[in-house]
Every structure is written in structure tokens, then in C-alpha cells.
Amino acid sequence: xxxxxxxxxxxxxxxxxxxxxxxxxxxxxxxxxxxxxxxxxxxxxxxxxxxxxxxxxxxxxxxxxxxxxxxxxxxxxxxxxxxxxxxxxxxxxxxxxxxxxxxxxxxxxxxxxxxxxxxxxxxxxxxxxxxxxxxxxxxxxxxxxxxxxxxxxxxxxxxxxxxxxxxxxxxxxxxxxxxxxxxxxxxxxxxxxxxxxxxxxxxxxxxxxxxxxxxxxxxxxxxxxxxxxxxxxxxxxxxxxxxxxxxxxxxxxxxxxxxxxxxx
Amino acid sequence: xxxxxxxxxxxxxxxxxxxxxxxxxxxxxxxxxxxxxxxxxxxxxxxxxxxxxxxxxxxxxxxxxxxxxxxxxxxxxxxxxxxxxxxxx
Numbered sequence: 197x198x199x200x201x202x203x204x205x206x207x208x209x210x211x212x213x214x215x216x217x218x219x220x221x222x223x224x225x226x227x228x229x230x231x232x233x234x235x236x237x238x239x240x241x242x243x244x245x246x247x248x249x250x251x252x253x254x255x256x257x258x259x260x261x262x263x264x265x266x267x268x269x270x271x272x273x274x275x276x277x278x279x280x281x282x283x284x285x286x287x288x289x290x291x292x293x294x295x296x297x298x299x300x301x302x303x304x305x306x307x308x309x310x311x312x313x314x315x316x317x318x319x320x321x322x323x324x325x326x327x328x329x330x331x332x333x334x335x336x337x338x339x340x341x342x343x344x345x346x347x348x349x350x351x352x353x354x355x356x357x358x359x360x361x362x363x364x365x366x367x368x369x370x371x372x373x374x375x376x377x378x379x380x381x382x383x384x385x386x387x388x389x390x391x392x393x394x395x396x397x398x399x400x401x402x403x404x405x406x407x408x409x410x411x412x413x414x415x416x417x418x419x420x421x422x423x424x425x426x427x428x429x430x431x432x433x434x435x436x437x438x439x440x441x442x443x444x445x446x447x448x449x450x451x452x453x454x455x456x457x458x459x460x
Numbered sequence: 461x462x463x464x465x466x467x468x469x470x471x472x473x474x475x476x477x478x479x480x481x482x483x484x485x486x487x488x489x490x491x492x493x494x495x496x497x498x499x500x501x502x503x504x505x506x507x508x509x510x511x512x513x514x515x516x517x518x519x520x521x522x523x524x525x526x527x528x529x530x531x532x533x534x535x536x537x538x539x540x541x542x543x544x545x546x547x548x549x
Binding site for chain 1: 476477478479480483484487488490491492494495497498499503504505507508509512513515516517519520523524
């Protein structure tokens with residue numbers, strides 16, 4: 197596997213793990229609070245809709261001219277990546293609350309327990325609220341996975357590898373969620389979002405620049421400089437922000453996540 | 461109907477633009493500038509890294525102007541009551 201293919205696999209895998217963790221959290225809350233069969237049926241129905249979306253969009257994406265695709269996708273990835281990176285730096289420097297799957301799970305659970313279903317139950321979905329909650333969660337997060345696979349894969353001319361990376365991520369997270377039947381709070385999600393933000397920004401800058409007519413020195417090998425350079429820049433900004441925050445509040449610089457998430 | 465359209469627009473604005481519109485505007489201007497340099501026959505690859513080096517700190521400084529949240533320490537699961545409370549030394 198070439199360095200560019202490895203970078204593609206890692207970027208898609210990590211981005212899809214983050215989305216899969218969020219979907220799993222919602223399905224677990226629906227299953228625990230309402231009904232496991234309804235949550236399972238809702239998840240399967242959402243996966244069926246996603247399969248149709250892939251079947252329709254997949255061939256369509258491959259017919260779009262590569263230059264135009266790279267500008268649009270590069271711009272979107274760059275915007276998404278910078279937003280993720282911005283949030284990750286703010287979280288790591290203490291300016292924004294950490295993303296906490298335990299807390300989100302508790303919120304979804306309480307909401308699901310409090311809701312009344314007004315639709316008559318059926319065999320496949322005895323509880324429509326649980327079905328709908330799981331369906332929406334899997335569909336929305338799944339659409340993001342589809343977007344990641346199609347855009348990364350089409351730009352790198354390797355949709356197959358992107359799909360394999362996404363499949364590995366989804367199967368891994370779903371299996372872990374099914375095995376422990378609890379929110380995946382031990383996944384260092386904030387650190388992963390930091391890494392994914394770096395990857396999205398790097399690929400977005402590379403493809404967006406190429407689509408707009410720029411020729412990167414070293415062609416594809418430029419990614420091997422862009423990715424660590426953006427990572428260093430982001431870590432440097434975090435340290436600077438922490439030092440300024442530490443000066444204001446007496447805190448100390450620490451790039452790790454809190455012990456209850458990163459120690460595992 | 462109007463509220464549904466507004467909700468639809470709000471969803472896409474939040475999905476594409478996100479928390480800081482400055483980032484989206486900066487990216488579009490950066491790509492347009494890259495294309496302009498390319499059309500003018502000037503080497504253009506350096507512009508997007510320059511945009512990132514300026515844009516990210518500016519966007520972060522806009523968001524970081526609020527209060528600093530207390531940092532959780534090892535073994536500590538709950539945050540103190542007030543975000544203004546300085547962490548224990």
C-alpha cells in the first residue's frame with residue numbers, strides 16, 4: 197500500500213469511527229430505553245435507505261468531471277476540517293466542553309424514556325419511538341459516512357479502499373457496542389476528532405488547490421508534508437491557547453484528554 | 461410551510477457553514493484566489509496554506525474570547541458548578 201493510499205485509509209477509517217460511535221450511542225439509547233427489536237429494525241431500515249443512496253449517488257459521482265469535483269469537495273472538506281479542528285483545539289485548550297458519549301447517552305436515554313408512542317405497534321417495530329430514534333440516528337450519521345467514502349474515494353480514484361476503511365470502522369464500532377451494550381465512552385473521541393480535523397483539512401487543501409489549478413510540489417507526496425505541518429500548527433495553537441488560558445485561570449498545558457477517557 | 465423551509469435552510473447552513481461563517485468565506489476566497497493566480501500564470505499552491513495560517517487562529521480567537529472552562533483532573537468525572545471557577549492547583 198502506497199503512502200497516499202495509507203493516508204486515505206486512515207483518514208476515512210477515523211472519520212467513520214467517529215460517526216459510527218455517535219450512531220451506536222443513539223441506537224443503544226433507543227434499545228435500552230424502549231425496545232431492542234424496534235431499535236434493531238430501525239437501524240436495518242436506515243441501512244437499507246443508505247444502500248439505495250449509495251446505489252444512486254455512487255455511479256453519479258463517478259461521472260462528475262474530476263476537476264470540478266475536486267474544487268467542490270475540496271472546499272467542503274476544508275470547511276468541515278477547519279470547523280472540526282477549531283472545535284478540537286477549543287476543547288483541548290479548555291474553551292469548550294469535551295464531547296462526552298456518557299452524557300449524550302444519558303440525554304438520549306432520558307428523552308426516549310419520557311416519550312410516548314402514539315402509533316400502533318407492529319411485529320417488527322413494537323415501539324415506533326424506538327424505531328424512529330434508531331432510524332434517524334443511523335440514517336444521519338450513515339449519510340455522513342457515505343459522503344466521506346464517496347468524496348474521499350472519488351477524489352483519490354480509490355472508492356473501493358475508502359469503502360473498505362469505512363466498513364472496517366462501522367463493523368468494529370457496531371461489534372464493540374453490541375458486545376458491551378453501553379456507550380463507547382472509552383473511545384478517545386475528542387482526540388480522534390482532532391486527528392480527523394487534521395486529515396479533512398489536509399485532504400481538502402490538497403484537492404481544493406488541485407481543482408483550482410494549483411500544482412503541489414512533489415504532487416501526491418505533498419500530502420506527506422501537508423498533514424504533519426497542519427498537525428504541528430494545530431498542536432502549537434492548542435499549546436499557545438492553553439498557556440494563555442493557564443495564565444488567566446491558573447491551569448497547566450496538557451494535550452491529553454481527561455483520565456476517564458484517555459486512560460483506557 | 462415557512463417554518464419548514466426555514467428549518468431546512470437552518471439545517472443546511474449548520475451542516476455546511478457551521479459555527480463560524482468566516483471559515484467558509486475564507487475558504488471560498490482562498491480557492492478563488494488560487495484559481496486567479498493559476499489563470500494569471502503565477503505559482504498558486506502557497507495561497508491555501510497561507511489562508512489556513514491566518515484563518516484558523518482568527519476563528520479560534522473569536523471563539524476563545526469567552527470564559528475558560530475548568531479542566532477535569534484524573535479521576536474527576538464531574539465539573540465544578542461554575543465555569544468561572546479556576547481549577548485547583
